[in-house]
Amino acid sequence: MAEMTKQSGCSRQLSADNFIKFLGTAGARFVMIKQLRASGGIWVSCAGTNVLVDPGPGSIVRCAQSRPRLDPCSIDAIILTHRHLDHAGDINVMIEAMTEGGFKKRGAVFCPADAVGQDSVILKHVMNFPCEVKILKANRRYRIGNFEFTTSPGHKHPVETYGIKFKIKKDTVSLLSDTAYFGGLNKFYKTDILIINVVFLKPRAGVQHLSLTDARQLIKDTKPKKTILTHFGMSMLKAGPDLQAQKLAKSLNSEVFSAYDGMALKFG
Ligand SMILES: [Zn+2]
Ligand SMILES: [Zn+2]
Numbered sequence: 001m002a003e004m005t006k007q008s009g010c011s012r013q014l015s016a017d018n019f020i021k022f023l024g025t026a027g028a029r030f031v032m033i034k035q036l037r038a039s040g041g042i043w044v045s046c047a048g049t050n051v052l053v054d055p056g057p058g059s060i061v062r063c064a065q066s067r068p069r070l071d072p073c074s075i076d077a078i079i080l081t082h083r084h085l086d087h088a089g090d091i092n093v094m095i096e097a098m099t100e101g102g103f104k105k106r107g108a109v110f111c112p113a114d115a116v117g118q119d120s121v122i123l124k125h126v127m128n129f130p131c132e133v134k135i136l137k138a139n140r141r142y143r144i145g146n147f148e149f150t151t152s153p154g155h156k157h158p159v160e161t162y163g164i165k166f167k168i169k170k171d172t173v174s175l176l177s178d179t180a181y182f183g184g185l186n187k188f189y190k191t192d193i194l195i196i197n198v199v200f201l202k203p204r205a206g207v208q209h210l211s212l213t214d215a216r217q218l219i220k221d222t223k224p225k226k227t228i229l230t231h232f233g234m235s236m237l238k239a240g241p242d243l244q245a246q247k248l249a250k251s252l253n254s255e256v257f258s259a260y261d262g263m264a265l266k267f268g
Contacts, residue, residue, distance in 0.1 A: 018169050018267035020044050020195075021070070022259045023055075023062035025241075027178075027199040027231030028209065032086045036237060038062055038261040039086050042175065042195075043070055046168045049145030053079045053164070053175060057089035060097060066262065072097030077144040079136075080111035080121075081177035082161035088121045095122065099129040108144050109133045112160035136162050152188045155179035157208045165191055169267040171225075176218070178231070180208035186221035193265070194224035197231035201239045212236065212244055219252055230259035 023040025026032045032039045040062030041054040052059070052075050063070040075098040080088055091109075098107040107130045115121050116133060127133060134142065138154045148166060155161035157178045165174040165188065172191040178199070179185070196218065199209035210218075212229075219227050229236075229245055236244065241258030249256040 028233040047146035054087035059090035181214040199233035201235040
């Protein structure tokens with residue numbers, strides 16, 4: 001799939017393939033801690049620009065084990081939707097990889113303000129490695145190379161959190177990161193492909209995560225061409241994400257799939 005060439009010890013992926021690859025589908029603490037699903041985040045290649053969203057623990061391992069291999073030196077930007085460890089665990093090592101060990105100033109990091117505040121998830125010594133560390137704000141448009149994305153309104157989550165929306169080839173895609181359900185979600189997340197972090201099978205009072213019940217409502221409201229469920233917590237894993245996706249698809253008469261580690265969506 002990827003054309004490779006040698007450059008400063010790192011092989012660059014020059015391919016202009018357009019794809020989204022799930023380097024992990026774990027959501028919440030226990031699925032991550034036990035690695036019942038991997039927690040490497042989502043790799044997006046868009047017209048030659050490579051973006052890694054939410055490099056959780058094991059992201060660098062998942063890149064190396066990916067077939068074809070994904071070269072972390074070819075990442076142009078890292079986007080952090082929020083500072084929680086299942087999203088940010090490998091951010092420092094991925095910044096180091098993106099900048100070839102810190103020897104080559106390149107790439108950008110996008111993250112909410114509280115990810116780099118007092119208790120920064122990005123270590124001081126890697127902070128100057130990328131060309132820029134850009135602070136995300138709600139409802140803004142950002143660009144890196146051939147990849148342009150818009151941030152969502154602020155999510156309802158214990159830390160500052162944004163989902164993103166972008167275009168890849170002809171399709172609009174949204175990544176709906178961790179949040180409690182709220183009415184405003186369906187306005188922003190109206191896209192051809194909707195990727196939803198579905199942690200719980202059923203809503204849990206006081207815990208700010210989406211459940212399958214919320215996902216059903218969102219699909220009904222936003223009518224995407226295709227929905228991908230991911231970021232599963234224990235209750236979703238036990239209920240069988242595939243089975244739940246099939247049930248939703250049938251009852252809503254809509255394409256709904258559950259993501260698995262290593263799954264790729266290709267855009268022709
Ligand atoms: Zn999470
Ligand atoms: Zn979270």
